[in-house]
Amino acid sequence: TAFFHGELEEEIYIVQHVGFIVKGKEHKVCKVRRSIYGLKQESRQWYHKFHQDIISNEFQKIEEDHCVYIKRSKNNFIVTILYVDDM
Structure with a gap:
């Protein structure tokens, strides 16, 4: 979706997903490289x-x-209206 194309301006880390936790490395976290659902920044970044x-x-x-x-060009113009329904 569109929000996945936003690039982050700061480093964000999340806890590991339950299915990806390796025994003995439960303290590890994941660095978020792109915008993901649920981030406060996702709409702005996109x-x-x-x-x-x-x-x-x-x-x-x-x-x-x-x-x-x-x-605009000599004889024509294009108008683009941006609307995102993120509900």
Whole structure:
């Protein structure tokens, strides 16, 4: 899903999943390398990644609404509206 493409800005560690615990290494933790469900940062990280990608394709963010982007050429334009239902 979309949220898995967000890159984290800080180091986050989680406890091992029950099925992956190795006997004698129960104290080990897992480093999270990408955004995952349940992280407070997931929506923001995904938006940041989307924003970087769409700006690199010559879209401009509309200042009045940060979820609307526009790309103009001589005779045409493209409007992209970002909406994410994360329920």
